[in-house]
Amino acid sequence: MLLEFFQWCExxxxxxxxxESLWLFPVIEAVHLLSLSMLGGAVLIVDLRMLGFGLTxxxxxxxxxxxxxxLIGAIVGLIATGIPLFxxxxxxxxxxxxxxxxxxxxxxxLPFTFFIRNPAALSEPVRHTARRQMLAGALSIGLWVTVxxxxxxxxxx
Amino acid sequence: MSLLAFCKWLDATAGSxxxxxxxxxxxxxxxxxxxxxxxxxxxxxxxDLRLLGLTLTNVPVTVMADRVLPWVRAGFVAMTVTGxxxxxxxxxxTYQSVWFRAKVVFLILAAINVWYFxxxxxxxxxxxxxxxxxxxxxxxxxxxxxxxxxxxxxxGRFIAYNxxxxxxxxxxxxxxxxxxxxxxxxx
Numbered sequence: 001m002l003l004e005f006f007q008w009c010e011x012x013x014x015x016x017x018x019x020e021s022l023w024l025f026p027v028i029e030a031v032h033l034l035s036l037s038m039l040g041g042a043v044l045i046v047d048l049r050m051l052g053f054g055l056t057x058x059x060x061x062x063x064x065x066x067x068x069x070x071l072i073g074a075i076v077g078l079i080a081t082g083i084p085l086f087x088x089x090x091x092x093x094x095x096x097x098x099x100x101x102x103x104x105x106x107x108x109x110l111p112f113t114f115f116i117r118n119p120a121a122l123s124e125p126v127r128h129t130a131r132r133q134m135l136a137g138a139l140s141i142g143l144w145v146t147v148x149x150x151x152x153x154x155x156x157x
Numbered sequence: 158m159s160l161l162a163f164c165k166w167l168d169a170t171a172g173s174x175x176x177x178x179x180x181x182x183x184x185x186x187x188x189x190x191x192x193x194x195x196x197x198x199x200x201x202x203x204x205d206l207r208l209l210g211l212t213l214t215n216v217p218v219t220v221m222a223d224r225v226l227p228w229v230r231a232g233f234v235a236m237t238v239t240g241x242x243x244x245x246x247x248x249x250x251t252y253q254s255v256w257f258r259a260k261v262v263f264l265i266l267a268a269i270n271v272w273y274f275x276x277x278x279x280x281x282x283x284x285x286x287x288x289x290x291x292x293x294x295x296x297x298x299x300x301x302x303x304x305x306x307x308x309x310x311x312x313g314r315f316i317a318y319n320x321x322x323x324x325x326x327x328x329x330x331x332x333x334x335x336x337x338x339x340x341x342x343x344x
Contacts (some may be wrong), residue, residue, distance in 0.1 A: 009170025026318055030311040033194070037310060041203040048228065058216060066213045070206070113176050145192060152188045 006090040015087030025088055028081050035077030036148060042071035043144055046121055050137030060133055064121035075110075096157050102150035109143035161337065164248040176246040183246055190239040196230025198306050200225055208299030214289035219282050255321045255336045260312040267305040274298040 009015065018024045048054040049063045086093060093099040120136040123129050158166075167173055176182055206212040206220050244251045251257050278294055285291050321328060323338035333340050 022320070028314060030314045031316055033191070034307055034311050036191075037194050037198035038202055040199025041201070042199070044196060044199055045203050045225070054228065055213070055216060055220070057220065058213075064214070067203070070203075070212060111174075111332075143193070144195070148192055148195060149188055152191045153184070155185075156184045 003094060006094040009090035012087050015090070018084050018088035025085070028084050032085060033080040034076060035074050035081060038070060039074035039144070040077060042067045042074055043140060046071075047137035047140045050121065050133040050140075054136070059125070061122050063103050064118065068118075071113075093154070096154055098150045098153040098157055103141060103156065104145055105147040106155055107152060109140070111148055112143060113140065160252060161206065161249070161339075163253045167245065167248040173245055173248060176242065181245075186239050186242045186246075190243060192235065193232055193235040193239060194310065194342060197229060197236045198310065199305060200228045201302060203308070204229060205299035205302045208291060209303075210290045217282075218288040218295070219286050220278075222279065222282075230298065252322045253336045253338060254316050255332055256312045256315040256318075258335060258337075260309050260316070263305050263308045263312065267309065269301065270298055270301045270305065319327050 015099050018028065045054060045062070046067050048057065049058070056061050105135045117136040117140050120129075122134050123132070176186070203212065204221060204225050207214070207216065207218065213221065244257075278298060285295065319325060321332045321336060323333070323336055323340070325336075326340060328336075328338070333336075
């Protein structure tokens with residue numbers, strides 16, 4: 001069932017286009033990496049602040065509001081480049097453990113970011129907030145690093 | 158000793174061979190290089206965007222320099238250590254890669270940009286520190302940094318591809334010159 005879906009993905013024109021080109025895969029991959037760097041900055045400047053580092057004389061909420069458009073932009077860029085990369089080799093990815101680790105990580109980190117971590121960053125500084133933000137920041141870094149590392153590891157298998 | 162001869166000597170050392178042939182160390186070093194990109198280039202981009210007036214416009218540039226640049230420096234050290242190890246594992250091919258050479262050129266330009274900013278621009282920060290829209294000389298440094306690091310990432314990623322490798326001939330004369338390929342004259 002799932003394998004059938006991946007087999008269908010292999011027939012999508014966009015993926016074939018990427019496979020048949022000598023340059024397209026590397027170029028899209030490079031843009032994927034550029035977006036990863038943007039994500040790193042937009043995520044870390046807030047997570048480090050929640051952990052008590054970096055821009056400590058600014059509120060977490062202010063740092064977060066400034067980073068948010070760049071976070072969204074980075075995630076959009078990563079998904080927009082990730083889809084053609086995926087479509088170029090869906091069967092290989094179906095059998096790749098690293099790919100499934102990465103997808104599981106994404107399935108956790110995306111809802112975590114938008115429903116737990118971002119609201120925590122915006123919460124009013126009252127009792128227990130700092131500890132909750134610290135936890136959210138640490139988890140955010142850990143989860144994104146796992147996703148990025150698993151993503152890199154796809155290339156080694 | 159020429160640089161090529163030095164790379165050949167390096168290639169034959171036990172450490173280079175061990176790292177190149179190791180099952181886990183090489184991928185581990187390479188992955189670390191990519192992960193530290195998130196820290197180093199990520200924080201650099203936030204700093205550049207501040208210089209361009211596109212984020213954190215309420216934060217004085219000197220505060221950004223005090224609080225954000227230490228993370229950039231830590232990231233740079235990690236990128237350099239892992240990057241040197243990667244070149245050490247595969248010295249000859251790296252030295253003769255057009256992408257690696259383009260990356261080095263851009264790294265030198267980025268270093269000049271950093272030096273110029275800290276020597277000539279940042280000392281005058283008192284005049285514009287808290288401005289949301291900074292003088293062109295400041296924004297120019299941020300823009301140059303963004304373009305240069307983007308190029309460095311793309312060139313770095315392309316080192317992995319063998320389109321222009323010296324052992325794949327014929328190549329355009331410019332490629333052989335820029336990569337420093339030693340091509341035997343045609344018979």
